[in-house]
Amino acid sequence: MRYDLAKIAGKLAIPITKMGSGGGTSFPGALFFKVGGEEALKELSGELDIGSIIVTGTNGKTTTTTLLIELFSNDLEIRRSYESNTINAITTGLLKGEGDLGIFEYGIRDIKHGIPDTVQRLIDPIGVVYTTISREHTQVAGVKNPFNKYLEAKTLLTKNMKRGVIITNADDPRTANIGLNKDSDVKINYFGIADESVHDIFEDVTVECPQCGAQLEYSHRFMNHRGIYKCPDCGLERPPLNVYLKKIEFNDKNWILDIEGNLFNYTVNDNVSFNVRLTVPQFGFHNVYNTLASITAYATFTPYPERIESTVSKVFNNLDMSFIPPGRFEVVDVNGKKVGLGQGDNGDAAKINGMFMNQYIDGPLEFIYTTPDVDEEEIFEDHLEAIRALHPAHLIVVPGRESIGIAEHYYNQIKEEFNSTFYPLSYEKMEERIDKLCELAENSKYDYVIMTGCGEEQAMWENIKQKLIR
Ligand SMILES: [Zn+2]
Known part of the structure; x- marks a missing residue:
């Protein structure tokens, strides 16, 4: 009885939710669970x-x-x-x-x-x-x-x-x-x-x-x-x-x-x-x-x-x-340049992206790096290994998450090692951050550009992709 009720409630909720590409909205499921509980889900x-x-x-x-x-x-x-x-x-x-x-x-x-x-x-x-x-x-x-x-x-x-x-x-x-x-x-x-x-x-x-x-x-x-x-x-x-x-x-x-x-x-x-x-x-x-x-x-x-x-x-x-899912890394042509861009939230993902980009690199590379947030030093260290492996001729550091302060702190740790520039772009003004990142890739004087690091896959990376290549 409780199971039937839960099922009716959950099914009724389906049409009123906007379905994402994966159909993965959680509201009908949450409602079903609330009405029916664990036993209903088992059933x-x-x-x-x-x-x-x-x-x-x-x-x-x-x-x-x-x-x-x-x-x-x-x-x-x-x-x-x-x-x-x-x-x-x-x-x-x-x-x-x-x-x-x-x-x-x-x-x-x-x-x-x-x-x-x-x-x-x-x-x-x-x-x-x-x-x-x-x-x-x-x-x-x-x-x-x-x-x-x-x-x-x-x-x-x-x-x-x-x-x-x-x-x-x-x-x-x-x-x-x-x-x-x-x-x-x-x-x-x-x-x-x-x-x-x-x-x-x-x-x-x-x-x-x-x-x-x-x-x-x-x-x-x-x-x-x-x-x-x-x-x-x-x-x-x-x-x-x-x-x-x-x-x-x-x-x-x-x-x-x-x-x-x-x-x-x-x-x-x-x-x-x-x-x-x-x-x-x-x-x-x-x-x-x-x-x-x-x-x-x-x-x-x-x-x-x-x-x-x-x-x-x-x-x-x-x-x-x-x-490839939205926001994930791909290599595309932008103004005659090879630009690899997409999410690289963890060290393994950034390395994967670096390895992918490496197939295409045949000249000096610019690396546009979006940093992790506060208390994510381990991610920064892993990212650094990915950056080092690609030997960028120029490195641009931009906050990938909320804190500009920590992004600058990460930048200070690597600015001596690379020819580099820091852009303190704010999280609150996400539109501006996205526009600037697009501009940096479009106007880069390098033939090979990789842009990766932290940032929400859809809110940031897919937006950048839409602006730059779609
Ligand atoms: Zn062992």
């Missing part, structure tokens, strides 16, 4: 004959979810929510759609704001996809959020899972370790890169073993902390790959990816194998990981494993750059 999740897949991680969530939805759309009707990170958004997605499979993006910043164990209990997912885990905002709602707590929150999403499959990045020791600790309870499908011609451009950072805390030893680095690693103390090492990039070929106009897979399919309860050769845009190595994550999740749950090769080929051979 709603249980309506799906197949079940739900949740995508989480620090970077790559939205892109992976988007690609996964694209793949499954060839097979069946799905309920979905992406670009929104709350349980209420997932609930809205469950209420809105029809179909027996749910695909939901879920972001977890810390335990207090994310309730990952509650989400697991109520949604009872058959699949959880981990893209990658790295240091992001160390401050959430004014409280310091240490990395080990953040990692613990991510782990809680699968800790009590008793059925289904965890799809996880084997090249990332943190996400790999989540799988290794759960392989007696559920099946684990690992994805990663097997082509060692892929390597990054950064100084090697030290990475702690997520199992015992010792310093990991890497024999190869693909991208930042993703690589081939082993712990000298506890023996943790990269698990064998179920789905992997066997070979990548870089061409002027596109990339060719050879991907092979041999993994457990949950729906047919059997192992399946496939191999595909895909021609994709030059979309950056981070999107190779997003491609692998989405293909692995798809191959794990599709009820039509015989069609994996044809469906994957169809989706990826027809991909253009429009699959």
Whole structure:
């Protein structure tokens, strides 16, 4: 009775909310939850004959979810929510759609704001996809959020899972370790890169073993902390790959990816194998990981494993750059210059952007850097590694968040190291900040410009993109 009431209330609320691109508004879900409570949400999740897949991680969530939805759309009707990170958004997605499979993006910043164990209990997912885990905002709602707590929150999403499959990045020791600790309870499908011609451009950072805390030893680095690693103390090492990039070929106009897979399919309860050769845009190595994550999740749950090769080929051979979510990094032509621009909120994202831009750089580069806020020194330090790796001929520093004072403080720490300029643009006058950032990119005297760092993806970056390139 209470469940029916909640469902009616939630469904009635759907048309009166403005749907964003991801359909991820949270109001109907919040109303449903308020009327029906936890039990009602459990019942709603249980309506799906197949079940739900949740995508989480620090970077790559939205892109992976988007690609996964694209793949499954060839097979069946799905309920979905992406670009929104709350349980209420997932609930809205469950209420809105029809179909027996749910695909939901879920972001977890810390335990207090994310309730990952509650989400697991109520949604009872058959699949959880981990893209990658790295240091992001160390401050959430004014409280310091240490990395080990953040990692613990991510782990809680699968800790009590008793059925289904965890799809996880084997090249990332943190996400790999989540799988290794759960392989007696559920099946684990690992994805990663097997082509060692892929390597990054950064100084090697030290990475702690997520199992015992010792310093990991890497024999190869693909991208930042993703690589081939082993712990000298506890023996943790990269698990064998179920789905992997066997070979990548870089061409002027596109990339060719050879991907092979041999993994457990949950729906047919059997192992399946496939191999595909895909021609994709030059979309950056981070999107190779997003491609692998989405293909692995798809191959794990599709009820039509015989069609994996044809469906994957169809989706990826027809991909253009429009699959990139709003505000995210892309490289575009502006007045004959190559300008890379978009969000790089955490150190890993800024490095990913730097690596992406690096494919295009063939001359002196100007770096327009938007800083983090107060109490985010760790992010600043990570950003600095990304800036250093690109050796900019000129550096422009602009506040990316609210505090101008802290932006100037960060600038003072690096102004001697680079030929640099500081622009104290205010947060309150966001329009002016956006206009100035556009002007700086448009009028840059350099042929290669990268503009990245902190700033809200839609409010700032997508606005800049709209003004500059659309
Ligand atoms: Zn260890």
